[in-house]
Amino acid sequence: MSFKGEQHPGVQAPTPDSQGFRLNHTMLRIKDPEKALAFYTRVFGMQVMRRLDFDEMGFSLYFLAKLDENEQVPEEQGERTVWTFRQRGLLELTHNWGTETQADFAYHDGNAEPQGFGHICFSVPDLEAAEAWFDANEVEFVKRSDQGKMKDVVFVKDVDGYWIEVVQADRLSALGD
Structure with a gap:
């Protein structure tokens, strides 16, 4: 790969310390997981790769991806969790429990x-x-x-x-x- 990125004021050369870093996901907070999951799976064809619940803190994370047909995803949960955090371009939907029942609740x-x-x-x-x-x-x-x-x-x-x-x-x- 010969292209090294566009150069603009403020751009600095990467150091070996960041070798292997990659953007894995972006996160959006959602009010109602049923509605948000229906939207992203039906309209955009995404699949839920992994759901992680955090009972003590009262929230769930849903990691969604748009996979190619031939991509292999591990069935075992622990392996799939590791696989999920190695991907690029995932969407994390974060649901703070209880927001779905608050009529006037909305995120900015x-x-x-x-x-x-x-x-x-x-x-x-x-x-x-x-x-x-x-x-x-x-x-x-x-x-x-x-x-x-x-x-x-x-x-x-x-x-x-x-x-x-x-x-x-x-x-x-x-x-x-």
Whole structure:
């Protein structure tokens, strides 16, 4: 691999100390696991790789992945836990027990003021087909691919109001400067 990354002010060369580090997952807090799991497994085709419960602290973690057909996942729980924490691009949904019964409970989506967290992103093979799928599943759109200044980029919301960017990679070669 010859490409060493773009260079910008603040970028520093990695040291051997970070050799082997990889981004494993990002975490979103969810109000109701049944609704959130239905959304991510049905609409985005993800699978739950591992659920970890923490009784003493009152929360559960759900690790989801979008696997290729030929990927081998260990059946045994301990081995699958290790396998899960070695992956790239997982989504961790964290459920603090009891939030699902609180009618007015909601997490900050990061896009309302004050802004912070923005979104997660899925790449799809066919953006129009994805938009039709979202419509068929009554997914809430923030922005469709033909709207706004950035064409060919879709934003939808999950059941907790988090934004999800959806792109078709081969349409983005001219994006940005």
